[in-house]
Each structure stands twice: as structure tokens, then as C-alpha cells.
Amino acid sequence: MLDKLTTIQIQRFYNNLQKNGRVQRKGYPELKDKSLSPRVVCGVHTLLSNCLDQAVAEHLILSNPAQGCKLPKLEKKEMRILPQEKIGMYPAEADRRGLLAAFYLELTTGLRRGELLALCWTGLNAETKTISVTKQVNRIKGELVVSPPKTQNSVRTLAIPQQAVDLLIEEHKKHPGNPYMFPSPKTGTMYDPDAFRRTHDKILKAIGAEHVRFHDMRHLFATLSLKNGVDVKTLSGALGHYSAGFTLNTYTHATAQMKQDAADTIGMVISGEM
DSSP states (O other), X not given: OGGGOOHHHHHHHHHHHHHHOSOOOTTSOOOSOOOOOHHHHHHHHHHHHHXXXXXXXXXXXXXXXXXXXXXXXXXXXXXXXXXXXXXXXXXXXXXXXXXXXXXXXXXXXXXXXXXXXXXXXXXXXXXXXXXXXXXXXXEETTEEEEEOOSSGXXXXXXXXXXXHHHHHHHHHHHSTTOSBSSBXXXXXXXXXXXXXXXXXXXXXXXXXXXXXXXXXXXXHHHHHHHHTTOOHHHHHHHHTOSOHHHHHHHTHHHHHHHHHHHHHHHHHHHHHHO
């Protein structure tokens, strides 16, 4: 019964999630750390609180018991990206493993891993040089689950460079009857996100690069885009962010240099008129 739910119960639930929220998957090595990050716990709170707000609106409960809970403090982790001297080596190593198309597309679009692996050939338009992002894949309770992207903004059509189109056309010739762009080389079915991440890790080790998460390749795409003149609104749409403001806040390290470059440019213009 919703009216029996208390703030203390929800607080205990959040505390337990933070300490022991990760689920041990059958057949996998035992987890050394079962804690969930503050960001995940806060995400759970947002979802639950929104549901309880709706219950208040429908007069099922008088107030939202989640509002009084104390949430873990979000820690802003330092963004780590592949160093400049390793960027060319990364796709070269992927090519040696027969996976150039997938990793090249990641570097030039910044797709989330689940979005990349859920891509189907029906989403490619070689003439307009675009791909449609309409779903994602995640592993839930040991099973691969395909679902809509995390937000409505994540459903999008991306422009891709001609080289990516050419690589995808060549990739299609390898498995023309398979609906997935990047099927598992072992099973021929959808690529397991965990196995794909492990391949990323092996590529980094092979090129002698310090470890960066696969998700950080998305940050690399964004940082390089900003530093090479892509406007924030266009980048925000490509990344599937809900606003350009969120993109600006996330990539402050890159936009700060853009602001300085803009200031220097206008300074030179004014000086030239003096």
C-alpha cells in the first residue's frame, strides 16, 4: 500500500543500494565491490520520486515520502580520454581485429555502447550519409534486452562521414543476411555489450594506452568536435543530450578554450580596425 510507505523505508532502500546494489550475475566472477555509484542511486531516486509525485497528483497519497530522503553527494569524476598520439593507433588496432567499421563509427559519432550495438542495416542511408538511432541493447538479469533509447532526445538521425559509409558498405558484404550492423563474430547474433567492452580494453592494452572506459570514447568525440569548431547545439543533438546547456556543462574543459579562442579572434578583429 502506497500510503504505508515512509521516508525512513525509502532512505534505507537508498542506503542499501549504495552499499550492496550491484547484482551478482550467474556464471561471472564474484563481485569484489557490490556498491552502486551515487549517480545511479540518484537516478533511482529521480524515477521513484516522479512516480510518487504522480501518486500525489492522483490523490493516492497525501505527500511524496521520497522528498525527505538524503541523497549521496555526486562526485564529478575527472574526464579521461584517449591521448592525441594514440587516437590513430586505436582504429588501426581495431582494423587488425576485423572490427574497424564499429570502432570507427564510434569515434565519429560518439554513440553510447548500447546504441552502437543495436544498430541495424535498415537504419543506414548511404545516399544521405545518415544512420538512425532508434533503440539500444543492455544486459538485464543475464539476458540481452533491446529497448528504446534512454530518453526521447536519444532517438535521432546522425550524419556520418563518407569514410564511415564506405566502411559500413564493406562491413555489410561480410554478413549480408544479418540484420545487425555489428553482430558478434562468435555467435552471429547481437554483440554482447560486455564482450564488446572487453575488446575495447584489449585494443587499449595492445596500443599501450592507459585504460579509459568505452564510454569515454564518447567524450573523446565530443571534445574533438568542440575543439574543431562544431557548435554546441549541433553536438548536443548528435550526442542525444536533452539540452545544449547540459553539453556545455559536461564539456567545460573544451568550451573554455573555445571561449578564449573567440575572445582572441574578436580582439584581433578590433585591433585590425584601430
